[in-house]
Amino acid sequence: MALLEINNLGISFGGLRAVDAFNLKIEKGQLYGLIGPNGAGKTTAFNLLTGVYKPSQGRVLLDGEDITGKSVIEINRTGVARTFQNIRLFHELPVLDNVKVGLHNQMEYSTLAGILRLPKYRKVEKEMNQKAMELLKVFDLDGDAETLAGNLPYGKQRKLEIARALATNPKLLLLDEPAAGMNPNETKELMDTIRFIRDEFDMTILLIEHDMKLVGGICEELTVLSFGQILAQGETSAVLKDPKVITAYLGE
């Protein structure tokens, strides 16, 4: 059974069919790419998957569980975590606390235990710190644990966002243009990191990207969207050679 199965997903905004008849199957441990020209509906598809928008048709199954139309929080708890195209960190919180917010539903104690500093608070906080530092170490951010997230350089902010998403212990990780605004060196480093996450955490990753080098380099399969519809789907090398895809990207 596929980890993520999307059947005939679609949404309309007024008369605009932003995403239509979207089908997708991702196996566990796969690195899957979603590409397409600007305005093709990629981020809309992400928003449908994560519950930001409610689909007007179709079904989404995660690990066999129907998550269609559930709320953002429920879908996150079921096991979908994401990053954002325009980075959304908790700017006024230290880097460590950003990850600890991600751990919010993984390690719990009550508000009262927090206010009264009960033993449970100390125990769980200690575990949280350890776990968060472990995650930061993966992204080479452990040295910046005390820095306010808003003061991090751009590349590190992108990494922190991924670390925070991983802290929610997801089954599926959605990356929305992780390489946006990165230089070739940073992109290369990011490619290694994404591969590493997949292997280390045994993660399934679906990513949106414009950088063809990154997509071609790490994605095993691709889906190409154009004007809300699937243009091509399949193995990366084959899809990238597809004349329809080349036309959509470069014009006639």
Next chain:
Amino acid sequence: MNMIKSMSKTTKNNAITYAMVIIAFAVVQTMVMTGNITSLMNGLLVPLCTYVILAISLNLTVGILGELSLGHAGFMCVGAFSSSIFSQLTVDVITTGWMRFSLAIILGAIMAGLFGFLVGIPVLRLKGDYLAIVTLAFGEIVKNVINAIYVGIDEAGVHFSLQDVTSLGLSETGLVLIKGPRGITGTPKDSTFVIGVILIIITLIVILNLMNSRTGRAIMSIRDNRIAAESVGINITKYKLLAFAISAALAGVAGALYAHNLSTLTALPKNFGYNMSIMILVFVVLGGIGNIRGSIIAAVVLTLIPELLRSLNDYRMLMYAIVLIVTMICTWSPKIKELRERYSLQNWIQKKKHAKEVV
């Protein structure tokens, strides 16, 4: 290693805040005991504690949750009147002063917290200016309702009226609780400076511990980025309501303290109206939004200045405006920021250290 350092940093910061309050208390208390304090100042001590608690608690809504509330005095009003009524009813039953007062404070906090929760359900769907306007209206409504209502109690139960005392129709043994615009009279004068400081410390413990806990982080993550907070599974509504209700409950504590310092408690625009809400907000903004220690200092300084300059009392609100504007400029102007950084104490110490290392 880094973890320990970061933890001790916040702990250190909090310790400074507690120490500041305790030292200030010790100094003032010695002055009171040795009689080195004017009666004007002496009378100001309990209201000062009230304002400090109000400022700290409003900082939870404005600084930590990041929502602008202009109805804080309304919650204080709820706490003041509910605790005051409780004290009046139980003054013969519970003769131990501190016990009655503790219960009154707890009741005031619960009532105000309940109001905070109920008001929060519809209000927290709004954002920014709209939220501010609705909370402002709430504060005014509470004040005006209490100003218009007559409440009495006798064997038959509780009586309400909107006209006057006689229309309550109380029996001979009945007791009038709220006399409309004349408010509540005869609340036992339980508030003292010591109790005020204890309540400040309790408020500090609640807020500072909350900020450094899982719940506090969730609240701050909502402030920083609502969409991202939701995407990592933070229940926005729950934590917003929680923060709002705790903030309101602490305002209720301040209200109870305030009420038990007065023999006659009336809901005037001066003490529970819009001006009061704005004044608390000024404490928070001047002290630094999200900065608890700053709130305390601002509340103390801004309460003392107008009292010391009594002759200018008519211009008090004007002075607030001026101080507020000047502070805002000093906080945000890039030029002054630069100057501040260049001449900051921390920088100076670091430079000294650096110079030593070089030598």
